[in-house]
Amino acid sequence: xxxxxxxxxxxxxxxxxxxxDSLSAWFRKDGYRIGAAEDAAAALRLLQSESWDAVLLDxxxxxxxxxxxxxxxxxxxxxxxxxxxxxxxxxxxxxQALKQGAFDYITKPIDPDELSHLVCKALDHRHLQAxxxxxxxxxxxxxxxxxxxxxxxxxxxxxxLVDTVAQTDATVLxxxxxxxxxxxxxxxxxxxxxxxxxxxxxxxxxxLSEGLLESELFGHExxxxxxxxxxxxxKLEMADGGTLFLDEIGTISLKTQVELLRALETKEFVRLGxxxxxxxxxxxxxxxxxxxxxxxxxxxxxxxxxYRVNVFxxxxxxxxxxxxxxxxxxxxxxxxxxxxxxRAITAISPxxxxxxxxxxxxxxxxxxxxxxxxxxxxxKPPQILPQDLPFPLDANGAEHAGETLDDIEHAHVxxxxxxxxxxxTRAAEILDVDRVTLYNKIKKYxxxxx
Amino acid sequence: MSHxxxxxxxxxxxxxxxxxxxxxxxxTLGLPVRIQRPWFDPEExxxxxxxxxxxxxxxxxxLAAPPDGAVRRLGITSVDLFIPxxxxxFGEAQxxxxxAVVSTHRLAPEMYGLPPDPKLLVARVEKEAIHEVxxxxxxxxxxxxxxxxxxxxxxxxxxxxxAEFCAGCLSQTGRAGxxxxxxx
Numbered sequence: 207x208x209x210x211x212x213x214x215x216x217x218x219x220x221x222x223x224x225x226x227d228s229l230s231a232w233f234r235k236d237g238y239r240i241g242a243a244e245d246a247a248a249a250l251r252l253l254q255s256e257s258w259d260a261v262l263l264d265x266x267x268x269x270x271x272x273x274x275x276x277x278x279x280x281x282x283x284x285x286x287x288x289x290x291x292x293x294x295x296x297x298x299x300x301x302q303a304l305k306q307g308a309f310d311y312i313t314k315p316i317d318p319d320e321l322s323h324l325v326c327k328a329l330d331h332r333h334l335q336a337x338x339x340x341x342x343x344x345x346x347x348x349x350x351x352x353x354x355x356x357x358x359x360x361x362x363x364x365x366x367l368v369d370t371v372a373q374t375d376a377t378v379l380x381x382x383x384x385x386x387x388x389x390x391x392x393x394x395x396x397x398x399x400x401x402x403x404x405x406x407x408x409x410x411x412x413x414l415s416e417g418l419l420e421s422e423l424f425g426h427e428x429x430x431x432x433x434x435x436x437x438x439x440x441k442l443e444m445a446d447g448g449t450l451f452l453d454e455i456g457t458i459s460l461k462t463q464v465e466l467l468r469a470l471e472t473k474e475f476v477r478l479g480x481x482x483x484x485x486x487x488x489x490x491x492x493x494x495x496x497x498x499x500x501x502x503x504x505x506x507x508x509x510x511x512x513y514r515v516n517v518f519x520x521x522x523x524x525x526x527x528x529x530x531x532x533x534x535x536x537x538x539x540x541x542x543x544x545x546x547x548x549r550a551i552t553a554i555s556p557x558x559x560x561x562x563x564x565x566x567x568x569x570x571x572x573x574x575x576x577x578x579x580x581x582x583x584x585x586k587p588p589q590i591l592p593q594d595l596p597f598p599l600d601a602n603g604a605e606h607a608g609e610t611l612d613d614i615e616h617a618h619v620x621x622x623x624x625x626x627x628x629x630x631t632r633a634a635e636i637l638d639v640d641r642v643t644l645y646n647k648i649k650k651y652x653x654x655x656x
Numbered sequence: 657m658s659h660x661x662x663x664x665x666x667x668x669x670x671x672x673x674x675x676x677x678x679x680x681x682x683x684t685l686g687l688p689v690r691i692q693r694p695w696f697d698p699e700e701x702x703x704x705x706x707x708x709x710x711x712x713x714x715x716x717x718x719l720a721a722p723p724d725g726a727v728r729r730l731g732i733t734s735v736d737l738f739i740p741x742x743x744x745x746f747g748e749a750q751x752x753x754x755x756a757v758v759s760t761h762r763l764a765p766e767m768y769g770l771p772p773d774p775k776l777l778v779a780r781v782e783k784e785a786i787h788e789v790x791x792x793x794x795x796x797x798x799x800x801x802x803x804x805x806x807x808x809x810x811x812x813x814x815x816x817x818x819a820e821f822c823a824g825c826l827s828q829t830g831r832a833g834x835x836x837x838x839x840x
Binding site: 322 | 740742745749797807
């Protein structure tokens with residue numbers, strides 16, 4: 207069998223034409239794809255236009271020398287294996303090159319066997335690094351999926367909808383308060399979809415300014431703006447074949463909404479500063495904790511963009527409406543942090559659990575996770591006690607309600623209804639009110655059985 | 657009739673190596689081989705600073721041959737060859753081209769302090785000659801350790817392979833048909 211399938215790319219950078227030519231010819235016979243550059247500028251152009259797996263870089267060159275170029279290459283792609291080549295051996299230069307991230311260092315003339323092995327080793331190293339990153343991402347993705355915990359009717363309903371919508375290619379809008387797990391649900395949809403073998407690419411729209419968000423989404427060509435020294439792929443391109451997850455979509459500026467709407471509808475766009483149309487194929491999942499209808503009314507959110515993203519809506523219940531899941535969630539986070547921190551805390555005491563169940567959790571699951579993480583730090587083995595939790599306690603050990611009387615009543619009515627599986631008669635008995643009063647409370651707080 | 661020209665450069669063309677190499681090339685490549693005296697001064701390819709001959713310059717000379725019906729030219733030499741960045745090469749060829757050169761200098765066991773072994777030397781020269789001509793047919797290095805196109809960066813590696821193309825490489829060459837049709 208011939209080595210025709212071996213298509214790793216090697217870039218040779220040397221100011222001597224005879225070295226470039228002879229090395230190119232040598233490696234071509236091994237079936238590699240070869241690029242040759244006579245100086246740093248030409249090398250950077252080739253690095254920008256094509257992808258390479260290894261670089262053989264001469265240290266002594268006119269203009270920007272090999273050491274400086276190696277630094278630049280390391281900034282562009284830290285996993286690219288750079289082998290420094292020079293006509294004379296210098297320990298200081300070798301040490302400096304290796305400190306700067308060079309893969310290895312050789313002196314001319316090179317033994318053919320040594321060169322052949324070194325390049326094979328560099329390519330193997332690059333391949334293993336890429337594989338390592340992929341596996342880490344995979345493990346991270348799988349471990350994140352495990353975090354959807356709960357048996358309450360509310361979460362079961364959400365998961366059933368996830369199952370249904372995952373098989374389609376429909377755009378999904380996930381709504382819910384902050385900390386309810388919108389990204390986890392987006393990842394669950396992706397993981398069950400036919401696109402699961404391609405990446406899910408999250409974009410946290412709220413964290414970026416308008417210009418940065420556009421560059422992040424669409425990518426840019428070299429020189430598109432100050433500091434854009436190299437062509438960069440945007441998240442839309444990175445999501446090709448997979449899923450684009452737009453978090454905090456309600457914060458996107460009107461101008462970017464127009465650009466994004468066009469890209470979502472046509473699956474085509476142009477990189478910033480570019481002229482070539484890029485075609486992509488991805489599924490869109492959006493998330494927001496804002497009232498998009500109000501934003502449309504006030505003119506902060508375009509109506510056409512709203513209808514484009516609001517195809518299939520999934521609403522995540524706040525934690526206070528799925529109180530029955532709190533023990534399982536708390537236990538899940540205890541196990542997770544015990545393992546991460548290597549702490550021998552094996553349980554949550556009944557009193558502490560009671561505190562957790564009674565808290566209203568305005569920050570939802572994120573707040574619960576943080577509370578347990580903190581308790582794992584301040585608490586002592588073998589179990590988490592009420593005083594380890596970040597809630598102020600009164601003399602009876604009960605949590606101080608930092609909210610209004612109505613809030614407390616609301617939360618308590620929900621809790622009792624949950625516990626009785628919405629048996630109004632039984633709940634009214636527990637609350638010591640008549641059924642009409644309970645129905646009035648249900649109406650007042652707009653409670654609905656999931 | 658098309659043929660392969662074997663050009664002896666500082667090489668005894670009546671010595672014991674020539675006949676077996678010619679026979680092997682004819683058998684493996686399916687093409688007549690004719691000896692052609694060099695028409696250039698190989699001393700122009702000598703690099704005094706390294707005490708070796710630059711194989712790329714020899715290739716250039718072979719490529720500039722007067723037309724005589726040869727579809728490929730293989731230089732065979734006893735001198736040590738190099739390309740600028742490497743300490744030595746066993747040979748060099750124009751990939752998918754018409755010229756190649758092979759050196760016997762580092763193939764002799766005496767080079768490594770071992771007793772002479774004429775049979776082993778012939779086998780090595782045959783393999784390297786076919787290997788370099790294989791490159792002119794567009795073949796790159798082969799993963800198959802027994803194939804003559806397997807890369808050899810040290811001499812013992814040559815001994816491990818056969819003097820024949822593997823089935824995959826053979827199908828790519830089209831053998832003599834390829835030589836005759838693509839050579840000019």
